[in-house]
Amino acid sequence: MLLLRKYVEAYTDQYKKASEDVQAYVESPINAYLLVKRLTTDLQVVQDLIITNTESIADIDKLKPGLKFPSDEDLNGAAMALARLQDTYKLDTSSLANGEINGVKCAAELTAADCFELGRQSYTNADHYHAQLWMMEADERLKREVNQTVERSEILEYLAFSTYKLGDVGLALDLTNKILELIPTHERALINKVYYEDEIATRNAAQPKGEDGSILTSVQNKTEDMLFYEALCRGEIKPSDEILAQLKCRYTDNGNPFLKIAPFKVEEAYLDPKILIFHDVMADNEIATIKALARPHFKRARVKRYTTDALNISNYRISKSAWLKEIDHKHVADVVQRVEDMTGLSMETAENLQVVNYGIGGHFWPHYDFATKGDPKAFNRFERKRIATVLFYMSDVAQGGATVFPYLNIAVWPKKGTAAFWYNLHSSGEGDLHTAHAACPVLTGSKWGIYDTK
Template identity: 50%
Template sequence: MQLSSLNEILFVLACVAHFAHAELFTAVVELQKALYAEKEVAGELRKYIRSEEERLEKLRAIASDYERHANLALGNTEYYLANPVNAFLLVKRFTLDWGKLDSLLSTQANTDLLTRINELRANFPDVEDLNGWQLHCAAARHLSAEHQGNRLWHFGGTQCRQSLQEQRLLLSNQTVSLFMCGWAMYMIDNSARNTLFTLSLPPVNPCMWNVLISAGDCFQLGKLAYEDTDYYHTVLWMQESLLRLDAELNKTADKPDILDYLSFSMYKVKSEDCFQLGRFAYNQKDYYHTVMWMQEALERGINEVNKTIERPVVLDYLAYAMSRQGNMMHALKLTNELLELEPDHERARNNKAFYQSSLQIELGDKPLSDDIVPEVKNPRQMDPYRSTEEFLTYEALCRNEETQVYADRHKLKCQYKHNNHPLLLLAPVKEEEVYLNPWIVIYHDLMNDVEIQTIKAYATPRLNRATVHNAVTGELETAFYRVSKSAWLKGFEHPIFERINKRIEAVSGINQETSEDLQVVNYGIGGHYEPHYDFARRKEKTPYEILAGNRIATVLFYMSDVVAGGATVFPYIGVKLFPEKGAAAFWFNLYRNGEGIYDTRHAACPVLSGSKWVCNKWMHERGQEFRRPCSLRPDE
């Protein structure tokens, strides 16, 4: 009995042992897999940690850069942002460059951080500001040396056509280049170094100091471009530094340092750089610059050991641009080369058929021959208005050139004036006549610093892109020919505003009850307003004319000095008014019979350096019946 029971127990234990051994064996195999998986997990975690460390290091570098930049700029904000390079880089930082930070934050950062940063971004420049820079520079570009022809500039023992170099510099205002605008706006110094490429400040306000760029300044700008691996602009600035250094008595830079940067950068300008500029021009349908840049890309690509852009890609763009510029033979030759490199290029095959048919139409009965290749045509596509006498005069006045001889200049006078008005009897205004017909005057010291600061403080939070009246629809809209930001202030908002309204009435003699609110305008670098009238012409839809009549007069206060640019010019009469802080310009827009004075057509020149603040009041016909009654004389 006991033996039987023992056997049963042993049998059961053996079965259990066998079963347990099988489970243990299976568990060991699985655990081995787990160990290998654990090792892989550790490796993945370490990859993730390294990735996070790299990401955090990049964030740390960006944070340090932002902090350094902000501390530097906030030390003297007005001075810092007066430099067009600094102003552009600030816009670029929060538009084109923002994607780098966004990509580092978007997938990993906590929700609270992203929310806070997005709240702060409301204070940053946006894409509209960046597009505004393109418009600014397009306007300022007309004040540069574009009209100076194909002079030559020298580097070492070589000569390059200045037009190409110049266009590179000018076109860079529409690219992600470091100096998209900046100093490219400055004019060619016609009086210095004869045919050498130079950059210098245009004429500035006579009451301002003269600002010159030294060899050291150019060297620092070139060094900045070098550190940003922008070797193209390094070459331009270092070469300019060399030229200026030769003319300096007290040297502001060391020639060996300049040559060191220059020699390396000349080697570093890549074919791809030229291609990117050409592609940008292509996307803008600017085939003139597309041809120039793509040709340069091909030439530089020949000498590159490590190709920075594939030749077929350049050929594709260049061939099409050539065809759009009327060079069908060249377009066909380039397309044939492209098909030799890539026989299956479908677009090239289609384009070839089109080019051949176009050439047959162009040549008529003449045989198609590869032996005769006409000279490349590359006409510049210009806005027709920018070739008109009015616009060319506007440009010349902005360059401080004299466009007319004023025969009545000797009749102009300066005087203290009170108009028998109680506000002015003890403090008459300083009136300076600028032109007699139409009557344009400057009132000096008409606004003090406290008033200026108060107006700026109230207007700044309200600044929005300035608009114009559409002559057809009567609606307000933004326009490429007016680039600035504006705000409107009502008289009742502050005693100072009401005081200014009363002062305007005392000086002008015009009732202010039907005047528009005080418009405050800020023009940044390149900000401008091309030639326009303040009054409405017949058949134009203008809501203000229905309510208060046409704009009878304009008063324009200058609330800042401007280092360079920013003048108010009248192309038809050759008048130019440079900003003078505290002064105000005044003129009538209408004759007494209500007809417009067309010689008052005026413009705000692009700001080349600094910031321009103005405020203006437009006064209307209603309410002036007894103050400025009608006249039977059409020219009064």
């Protein structure tokens, strides 16, 4: 009953904090992970604890059909998002566990069990680097817990094997011996102990090491392109002062008589290729309407592609998307007309508006908006060429979420009501390889955008 009361206290405390400001609460990646965990693995534990009370189980079962509970896949996605953010933005494991992101307290502290589950999810994905980080944090927090939330033997078992997979067989053996000190008859630990001892005896490390014998981390296994992209996302790389000095802001009417009265405010983000930022081009009521129209039609885009990073396979794009037509609402038609006014391009052959929501950890790796001819750096393919792209930002993002152009060293940061515009093709019709761009992971907040391509 004591453990059950602890869960009741945890659920009650989380409910109270979330009720103060639901939107702000779930925009923290730590809170988002905790909420999903409470409604998946934790809820299963609660049900197991009260399994003898058929009346309570029946009450829970009655609730489930009317509510949409997260799945184990959602839990894995939330854990992977935290790991992705941890790498991209160089976030300290202990600070995250304390509920802090870049020095800002945005969530409650994680328990040893919460850290353990993050490590276990990483382990399930064969991401032994993050599994090791979170199991070590779980072990440290367990030592400080009066009412321990997870068995230390479980932490050590995952930690030992991940440490072995990262190449440190000696430490894996030491951790396994600690398991046997706690549980001398632990079956898997007894088997692994013999295996690790044989490995050390034959000096046959299972994983590659660096030239100095050090363990290869996930950062060392990343390509230079990926490390550069992440540095752009953190705002560490900018164009040279010479390039920045040439950029200007101006009003433009594009020869449109109506715009003589209300010209567009344009900021140059880059000159060649030309990337422009249009300010104050969407009103709040338009944004609210378009979000509401898109929500019922959202489809999750979780695309996996083979990569050269430590996991060999990665989520190339994580977002939710919906397509809207001009006939769906006047505001949709207004936005399409506005794109024509902004760019001077006819919208007769343009694609429908693509509304995209990038939640916690949502991102889109470097790609082009045009079909390529065997270029090795192209990540995606299209059936036809897209002349130009307009990207409207429908929300501010507290941290992260920039649109970056790796070949140009620039980052466009989301600002509600603005829009970025660039040509994907040269005047010859050939694709401009300098327009490769990416959506950085959302660190805190939620990023809404509209893509309009022609």
